[in-house]
Amino acid sequence: MNFTKWQGCGNDFVLLDCREQEPDDYAKLSQKVCDRHYGIGADGILVVLPSDKADFRMRIFNTDGSEAEMCGNGIRCFARYLYDYKLISKTEFTVETGAGILVPKIILEGDKVTGVQVDMGEPHLLGDEIPVVGFDGKKVIAEPITVDGTTYAMTGVSMGNPHCVIFVDDAENFPIEELGTKFEHHSMFPRKTNTEFVEVKDRSHVRMRVWERGAAITLACGTGSCATVVAGVLNGKIDRKAEVQLDGGKLIVEWAENNHVFMTGPAELVFTGNFSE
Numbered sequence: 001m002n003f004t005k006w007q008g009c010g011n012d013f014v015l016l017d018c019r020e021q022e023p024d025d026y027a028k029l030s031q032k033v034c035d036r037h038y039g040i041g042a043d044g045i046l047v048v049l050p051s052d053k054a055d056f057r058m059r060i061f062n063t064d065g066s067e068a069e070m071c072g073n074g075i076r077c078f079a080r081y082l083y084d085y086k087l088i089s090k091t092e093f094t095v096e097t098g099a100g101i102l103v104p105k106i107i108l109e110g111d112k113v114t115g116v117q118v119d120m121g122e123p124h125l126l127g128d129e130i131p132v133v134g135f136d137g138k139k140v141i142a143e144p145i146t147v148d149g150t151t152y153a154m155t156g157v158s159m160g161n162p163h164c165v166i167f168v169d170d171a172e173n174f175p176i177e178e179l180g181t182k183f184e185h186h187s188m189f190p191r192k193t194n195t196e197f198v199e200v201k202d203r204s205h206v207r208m209r210v211w212e213r214g215a216a217i218t219l220a221c222g223t224g225s226c227a228t229v230v231a232g233v234l235n236g237k238i239d240r241k242a243e244v245q246l247d248g249g250k251l252i253v254e255w256a257e258n259n260h261v262f263m264t265g266p267a268e269l270v271f272t273g274n275f276s277e
Contacts, residue, residue, distance in 0.1 A: 001277060003033075004081060005040065005270040008073035010219025010248020012270065015046040015081050022049075023277060027065030033275070034063040040275065043218050044071065046078050048087075054094035054101045056082060062214030069098035070160040072222015072251075072263050076116040079104035080267035083113065099160020107264070117264040120223070123230045123255070124158035132156045132164075133188045141234050147182050155231035159261065162193045162213070163227035167237065171199035171207045180211025196224045198232070203239045206232060208246055219248030226261045229253040 004015045034042045051057035060068040082088045091106040103119040127135020140156030155165045174197045183195040192213045199207040210221040225244040232238035241254040251265040
């Protein structure tokens with residue numbers, strides 16, 4: 001099976017074009033392919049499929065074999081693949097995902113691709129939409145959550161997948177390695193959660209580290225960056241457009257006045273190859 005390896009801000013993916021033939025078990029394949037010692041190594045796999053609702057369909061599987069609804073860095077890489085490999089000639093097109101139909105836009109300077117902007121749609125803020133137990137019909141803004149004996153203020157946001165945003169004084173030294181999984185599996189999150197630990201630098205800059213559901217610590221998270229900006233606005237900490245500094249690079253996120261969240265950042269080809277299932 002042929003593959004291409006991509007990264008967006010260090011969040012890396014193995015992309016498989018399965019329009020003609022699909023593997024028997026995506027979960028098992030993802031675990032094998034993503035293993036960094038015995039496989040290709042990645043945070044997840046991206047799957048290109050046909051769609052009867054959009055130009056293409058994208059599926060995402062994490063390193064543990066679970067399927068994610070959406071991935072912000074992943075959809076930029078997915079879009080860049082479609083454009084670079086001439087599966088599509090338009091610079092703006094539609095992609096069906098588990099979080100609905102999203103619209104990536106290839107950013108060009110002359111003939112050179114400099115990045116990808118994605119209309120990530122509207123954030124979902126009610127507890128039953130995220131979901132967060134005990135907040136049906138209500139927003140989850142700076143609500144208490146106790147993890148490992150310490151109470152934090154969490155803000156819940158769904159970008160088609162669940163996020164718990166925690167504002168901290170020092171993102172670099174926050175014990176994410178110890179606490180990340182405890183947030184992910186907390187009883188308040190029936191579908192588990194991605195967790196962002198965010199330090200506000202000023203009203204247009206934040207430093208964010210992430211523990212991703214099903215993948216543990218990653219160098220970046222696109223949907224998490226979008227959730228971070230939305231949470232920052234809801235808490236009055238940042239403006240509606242901000243730079244999010246991640247372990248692997250930076251993204252520009254804007255929560256526009258039409259309630260859509262726009263994410264702009266890089267998507268780069270790492271290498272190509274083939275493997276045997």
